[in-house]
Amino acid sequence: MKQEIIDIVQAALKRLEKQWELPEGIKTNIEVEIPRNESLGDITTTLAMSLAKALKKPPREIAGEIVNTIKAAGRDNIFEKIEVAGAGFINFTFKREYLYQSLERLLSNEYLFLRVDIGNGRKVQIEFVSANPTGPLHIGHGRGAAVGNALSNILQAAGYKVQKEYYINDAGVQVKMLGQSVYAKYQQALGNDIKFPESGYHGAYIESISEEIIKNTGNKYLGTSFDECGNFFMNYAYKKMLAQIADDLRDFGVAFDKWQSEKELYEKGDVDDSLAVLRQMGLLYKQDDALWFASAKFGDDKDRVVIKKDGEYTYFASDIAYHKDKLDRKFDTIIDIWGADHHGYIPRLRSVLKAFGLPEKKFKVILIQMVSLLRHGKPVQMSKRSCEFITLREVIEEVGADTAKFIFLTRRADSHLDFDIDIAKEQSAENPVFYVQYAFARIASIFRQAEEKGVQGFKGSGVQGINLAFLKEAEEISIIKKLLQYPMLFEGAALSFEPHRITFYLQELAKLFHSYYNKHRVITDNEALTSARLCLCRAVQAVLEEGLKMLGVSAPERM
RNA sequence: GCGCCUGUAGCUCAGGUGGAUAGAGCAACUGCCUUCUAAGCAGUGGGCCAGGGGUUCGAAUCCCUUCAGGCGCACCA
Structure with a gap:
């Protein structure tokens, strides 16, 4: 429908261009839209209005010329009428026959008709959810999962080759903290009254992991220092959490093509390699015993540290390696879906991709705003600190995956969402x-x-x-x-x-x-x-x- | 203090790469089941698009500014 209009108007434009003496560089891309009111017509173009300035003519006059040219060329045979209206809209109303024929085409080949190919087989990578494996997914992650999943489906149907990826932050101090929390609960459960880590995780899941370890290994680690057995607790706990996250996502109906481990990037040497590339480009420098990336050169507010003065990598360092890896895999477009609270992170990552030569338009961050849950019309308090948050698992069990996904998609991603659990449960x-x-x-x-x-x-x-x-x-x-x-x-x-x-x-x-x-x-x-x-x-x-x-x-x- | 996002009907939100009379759902009120699923339909009311200025033939949409709310501003992740 849209393409027919564009073709027809384009042809008319071509004939008129000669007599118009259209100045060079005037864009003549034809904008086509559905009129606000059905009685105005089926489809409309604002072309005449956008040409008015360049041609120094009233838009309605231009519109009239376009319409006459279409008619003179006999290209008006699929329309019941073509009208110039308002400030210079050209409104097209289709003949019934055209509608029937189109309906027939839809029925005879649904996908060909419904799926517009804009991707041309180009590769797109969508990274989403990517929650730290230090606790269960909550309702906010669910929204990210729903958006990422739907977007993947859409782009795939639009002719892109889509890869869905989950980035696992399994290398940082958060996983260590998880291990320490489970370790402490374990020791306490067995009567060793050690101190619980200051900023440790408090959820009930910590306790259940510790209980599971007791069930499987008894008091094997009772009294053993964390330095000695910490790796066991860290690995056990985060693998457990990761498996649970994978289960939740599966039951939510979201499947990933690849799970990328951050730790693996370090082990493969990707982090050092990517930093070496930046160093070669002269974009790294030492200052105050730390190593900095000159992100300000690419639009960031300030330069950013990649190796701290204590010799540890920052989180940013592995993100550089990860996004370099995405580029090396030759994706045409890279989409990251993050929680809106990470928005301050965009300029520095954009800087990285620019430094590596990716055109700005090829990197897109979609921010997912907060979800507040309402029960009986009142907001349910959620706080990360006390671990009182509604998990995705609870949402799936209470309202079902279909309902949750649909509701997550009833708002723009970057708009706040009130998730009313009573309405979601109601079948009305x-x-x-x-x-x-x-x-x-x-x-x-x-x-x-x-x-x-x-x-x-x-x-x-x-x-x-x-x-x-x-x-x-x-x-x-x-x-x-x-x-x-x-x-x-x-x-x-x-x-x-x-x-x-x-x-x-x-x-x-x-x-x-x-x-x-x-x-x-x-x-x-x-x-x-x-x-x-x-x-x-x-x-x-x-x-x-x-x-x-x-x-x-x-x-x-x-x- | 600086930056990003948001402000549209009583409520929750679409529309935002400028276009015609600003839409939907819910809530409120009135009707519709002997006929394909009433988890449905029909109808009624409801708006200085936060305020002010600017750009434009044209602004809810773009720019500036004020106000209100949220979120960021680490050698944390």
Whole structure:
């Protein structure tokens, strides 16, 4: 739909360019959008208005010339009308025949029709969640997982080769702290009254890991110093946590292609190697006994330390190595999804990638804002310190993975989200995921009915011999138009990395369908009409299914 | 103090790479089940797009500024 308009307008523009004497360097990329109000037309372009200045002519006059040229070239055959309106919009309204033909194309090859190829097989890497393996995933990580997963699905459908990756911070002091916490709990449980580490982890999971160790090894380490047996506790605890995180993500329906260990980067020598490259470029220097990276040269506020004066690497050092590794793997675009509280970290990492020669546009950080959980309309207090936070596991068990994912995707990523657990549990109109799934299930039910009644004609595939011109109710035309908008919507979501656009679209489409369903019967005594309506139902179902698939949410046949 | 994000209907939020009369869901009120799932539908009301200035043919959208909220400003991760 969009491409046809662009082609037609482009052709007209080409003819007009000669007589217009358009100044060089004026951009003539044609912006196409859906009009705000359906009565204005099906699709519109603002081209005339954006050319007005360069041509020194009123926009409406330019629009008129474009429309006349389209008509003169006979390219207006798919339109019922083309109008110049408002300040200079060119509004196109399609003929019914065009709508039917498009619907037919959708039905005969869903993926080809719905999935706009903008990726061309280019490689994209999306790193998300990447929570420290020092505790269970909480609800905020769940939001990151939902967004990363949906974005991966969208980009993959848009023709990118996508790799989903989880970065494991298993090298730093946090893992050591985890080990110390478990060690302390272990000693205490066995009667050795040692002090619990000052900033140790306090969650119940610390206790259960320690109990597990006691069960497996008895009092083997009772009284042994942490220096001697610390590695055991660290490894045991973080591997346990990592396994639990992997389980949670699996049950949430999010699968990663690669789990990259930070420790491994050190062991392979990647950290030293990447620093050596920066040193060769003259971007590292010593000052106050520490080693600095000249990130300010690339837009950071100040330079950053990579090796502290005590000889230890900073967290930033391994991040340099990790992102260098991403570049070496020849990704066209690198996307990092972080909690919004890490936003201050963006300039320094951007500096690294710039230093290594990646164009700015090829690195994208998506920030995930906080989730506050509401129960009985009141916020549930969560604090990291006391470990009173709602885990992703609890959310999955309480409301289900589908609902949680959908709700996480009902907001822009960088906007705060109130997650109302009572609404999420409620199976009603208030709960948007059921509303959309219900539309899908209803259609499935219609097809079961049609099957039972032995309706001939459309059986769920193929439109041969079916006359779609029977679809002439206003609701039917609206639905067809909405369906045809999906590719544009999808393309926009992919280009802007915004999965939530699909969530909104699905709710709108479901609304149109529920409304139609209540007003008109699909299965009627008129077989030709029934067949045409079943075609429409199938198309709605296909688009709902496709959209839900992008969000990582299931489309149930029955509810 | 500096930086980033946010401020849109009673509530929760879309719209934000400038475009037409600013939308949705919820809440409130009124109707609709002998017919394909009422987890549904139809209707009604609801707005100085935080305030002020600017750029533009045109601003919720871009720029400046004020106010309010959140989050960052380590040789922590």
